[in-house]
Amino acid sequence: MSLEYKGTNQxxxxxxxxxxxxxxxxxxxxxxxxxxxxxxxxxxxxxLNNTSSNSAVAIKFYDGGTATxxxxxxxxxxxxxxxxxxxxxxxxxxxxxxxLSMCLSKYATGHGTAAGADLDATxxxxxxxxx
Amino acid sequence: xxxxxxxxxxxxxxxVWSDTAATNALVDVNGSATSIYHVEIDNTANxxxxxxxxxxxxxxxxxxxxxxxxxVVSCAAGAKEYMTIPTGLTTSAALCYxxxxxxxxxxxxxxxxxxxxxxxxxx
Numbered sequence: 733m734s735l736e737y738k739g740t741n742q743x744x745x746x747x748x749x750x751x752x753x754x755x756x757x758x759x760x761x762x763x764x765x766x767x768x769x770x771x772x773x774x775x776x777x778x779x780l781n782n783t784s785s786n787s788a789v790a791i792k793f794y795d796g797g798t799a800t801x802x803x804x805x806x807x808x809x810x811x812x813x814x815x816x817x818x819x820x821x822x823x824x825x826x827x828x829x830x831x832l833s834m835c836l837s838k839y840a841t842g843h844g845t846a847a848g849a850d851l852d853a854t855x856x857x858x859x860x861x862x863x
Numbered sequence: 864x865x866x867x868x869x870x871x872x873x874x875x876x877x878x879v880w881s882d883t884a885a886t887n888a889l890v891d892v893n894g895s896a897t898s899i900y901h902v903e904i905d906n907t908a909n910x911x912x913x914x915x916x917x918x919x920x921x922x923x924x925x926x927x928x929x930x931x932x933x934x935v936v937s938c939a940a941g942a943k944e945y946m947t948i949p950t951g952l953t954t955s956a957a958l959c960y961x962x963x964x965x966x967x968x969x970x971x972x973x974x975x976x977x978x979x980x981x982x983x984x985x986x
Contacts, residue, residue, distance in 0.1 A: 795937070807912075808937055809935045810933070810952055811933060817950060818952065819948065819949050820946060820947070822947075823945045826936070826937060827912075827937070843932075843933055844968060
């Protein structure tokens with residue numbers, strides 16, 4: 733699986749990223765390191781796991797410029813149910829002092845520090861608002 | 864003038880759990896499937912990051928260092944943190960939590976220097 737930068741900064745001073753899965757890979761070992769290239773705060777996550785063949789997905793965010801799924805410990809993590817959309821808003825922002833990295837796993841086996849199994853299908857879209 | 868009346872999905876839950884001194888002991892919130900709509904963490908009394916770890920289980924079913932947390936939210940030193948989930952974040956069995964300064968899933972979860980405030984709106 734890979735993510736593609738789709739948007740641009742819409743607001744002065746706000747670093748806005750729209751990421752979308754653009755291929756069919758579902759490898760749990762895919763990782764997205766230092767997405768914004770800087771430290772900062774995460775203000776919102778919009779996650780769409782609407783592919784009906786995809787089971788619940790664990791989203792894991794790491795406070796670091798690198799991430800190893802199954803080894804590193806996420807400082808922010810939660811699950812997205814099968815065939816669901818979820819919105820998470822953090823008005824004060826979750827601090828990532830060393831950069832923001834992200835991994836996805838099948839939830840049943842891959843939440844917390846576990847690497848888990850590959851996803852059943854692509855995770856459709858994820859939007860992160862970070863400053 | 865047109866009028867309308869829309870039934871809203873309960874966006875803030877039906878109950879508010881409040882813990883004024885959450886620390887490194889597991890606490891049960893709800894004994895059945897739970898939808899979490901809002902979480903507030905008050906870590907202003909501490910000079911280190913505190914992690915609130917939530918489990919889709921009763922406390923009696925959690926073995927630290929073995930049971931992986933289902934939800935982890937970090938709160939920076941000296942800060943308050945809020946997490947709002949309008950669509951609800953659902954657990955399937957129950958909900959319990961622990962507050963700790965230990966990021967890893969170790970058997971010993973170190974207590975925050977000062978116990979934190981924690982509020983969870985859920986149904």
